[in-house]
Amino acid sequence: MRRILVTRDHREVALSDLSLPISLWPPETPLEIEIGFGKGRYLLSRAAEAPERAFLGIESAVKYYRLANQRALRRRSANVVTICGEALFLISCCLEPGRAEAVHVYFPDPWPKIRHQRRRLFEPENVDLVLSLLRPGGRLFFATDHTEYGALVARLLEGHPDLEVEARSGPWPDGPRTNYEAKYVREGRSIRRLVATLREDCERPSLHPEGAAGVVVGW
Ligand SMILES: C[S@@+](CC[C@H](N)C(=O)[O-])C[C@H]1O[C@@H](n2cnc3c(N)ncnc32)[C@H](O)[C@@H]1O
DSSP, rough: OOOEEEEOOOOEEGGSSOOBOOSSTTTSSOOEEEOOTTTHHHHHHHHHHTTTEEEEESSSOHHOOOOOOHHHHHOOOTTTTESSOOOOHHHHTBBBBEEEEEEESSSOOOSGGGGGGGGGGTTTTTTTHHTTTTTEEEEEEEESHHHHHHHHHHHHHHTTTTTEEEEESOOOOOOOSHHHOOOOHHHHHEEEEEEEEOTTTTTSSSTTTTTTGOOOOOO
């Protein structure tokens, strides 16, 4: 896959031409990141309602990424940057850690087959990458309709020493946020929604206790 980034004036740039980590806004600009934004419904509506904030979207499917960009272009969304690529790769190589006030992950692919589970955004050895995006006091917003994956994510987040986790019993105050959520609400499916807050005094989250054993460090 060609890894490309669309700038605020909607030019496409190869990631290999950028200096890393990608630093797109001044540090004082509040940043929100959505991983797997699909057709961009939440990213673009949230960006329109908060023009003083910056929004970074990551989407691996070229088709959806292009669709959302066309929408951003039509709406002249000046505070949105989207990246087409795989989120775990981008987080580990290209993005600034400890920067985001909010990370949104709605209905991520559950990868139910055991041999595919390492691709999940939330599994013991990947969850640290997602959490590394948060600044102290930053919040992770998560939703899924997948019972088993939802239970795993709740266990992982609740088992993290630097997070406080709130399970939302009802819908978000702003209603269904994404296309998948709107569809599943219409169908009456049960949805698990979680909000995890990184401690205010936590500059850098510790490694998740369940994943730490898999980390090999060599000097
Ligand atoms: C089930 S869809 C949900 C889309 C949207 N969040 C919603 O709720 O309507 C999952 C989305 O995440 C994207 N995706 C899956 N794994 C990804 C990854 N590792 N990095 C970036 N995007 C990913 C898929 O291409 C897809 O658009």
